[in-house]
Amino acid sequence: MEALKERVKREGQNLGRGILKVDSFINHQVDPELMVAVGRELAGRFGGAGATKVLTAEISGIAPALTTALALGIPVVYARKTKPITMPEQVYRQTAPSHTKGRHVELMASPEFLRPSDRILIVDDFLASGQTISALVRLVEEAGAELVGIGTLIEKRFEGGRAQLEELGIPIESLVVIADMSDGRIVFAE
Numbered sequence: 001m002e003a004l005k006e007r008v009k010r011e012g013q014n015l016g017r018g019i020l021k022v023d024s025f026i027n028h029q030v031d032p033e034l035m036v037a038v039g040r041e042l043a044g045r046f047g048g049a050g051a052t053k054v055l056t057a058e059i060s061g062i063a064p065a066l067t068t069a070l071a072l073g074i075p076v077v078y079a080r081k082t083k084p085i086t087m088p089e090q091v092y093r094q095t096a097p098s099h100t101k102g103r104h105v106e107l108m109a110s111p112e113f114l115r116p117s118d119r120i121l122i123v124d125d126f127l128a129s130g131q132t133i134s135a136l137v138r139l140v141e142e143a144g145a146e147l148v149g150i151g152t153l154i155e156k157r158f159e160g161g162r163a164q165l166e167e168l169g170i171p172i173e174s175l176v177v178i179a180d181m182s183d184g185r186i187v188f189a190e
Helices: 002-011 023-027 032-046 062-072 131-143 161-166
Strands: 053-057 076-079 092-098 103-109 119-127 146-156 172-180
Touching: 002 023, 002 032, 002 146, 002 172, 032 062, 032 146, 032 172, 053 062, 053 131, 062 076, 062 119, 062 146, 076 103, 076 131, 092 131, 103 131, 119 131, 119 161, 131 146, 131 161, 146 161, 161 172
Parallel strands: 053 076, 053 119, 119 146, 146 172
Antiparallel strands: 092 103
C-alpha cells in the first residue's frame, strides 16, 4: 500500500536492533485517515474469508483492527494485557515476548466475545518475529474458533515471523514489507 509505505519512508525511524519507530502515525499518535485507508485495504484483501470478528492485541493493533472491522461490518475484539474487574474469572490467556517492552506480556480474551462459532481475522500493526500474532492464534485455538487470516500493516520480513505463521495454511497479508533494517536503513521488499 503506497500511502503507508510513503509514511514509513518519511516518518519511520530505524532505532536499531530491528525496532522501527512509527509513533507519529500508528503507535502513539494515530492518523485516522490513514487508518481508515489501511482498514479498507485489509478488508478488501480478506473480504471473501467470511470472518465474523477481527482479533488484535492491545494497544497498537486496535486502530487498524477497528477500521478493518468497520469496513467488513463485523465486531473487533482486542486481547487485553491487564484483566479488568468486568472480565469473567475464566478467560483465555496466552503470553508472548515483547521486543519493544523487553519482557513477556500476557494477552487475555473473554469467552463472552471469542466463541467456538467465530471465524477470526487477526489484524495487528506489525509482523516481526511472529510471537504476538502466535499468541493471538493460540487464543483463537483455545476458544475453539476458526482462524481465517492474518493481516498486518508492516512486516519486518528479516525477523522470520511469516515463515513460522505460514505453517498455519491460512492467508497472510502485509501492506508494507521491509526486507532489511541493518546499518540504520529501511529497505522495502519489492
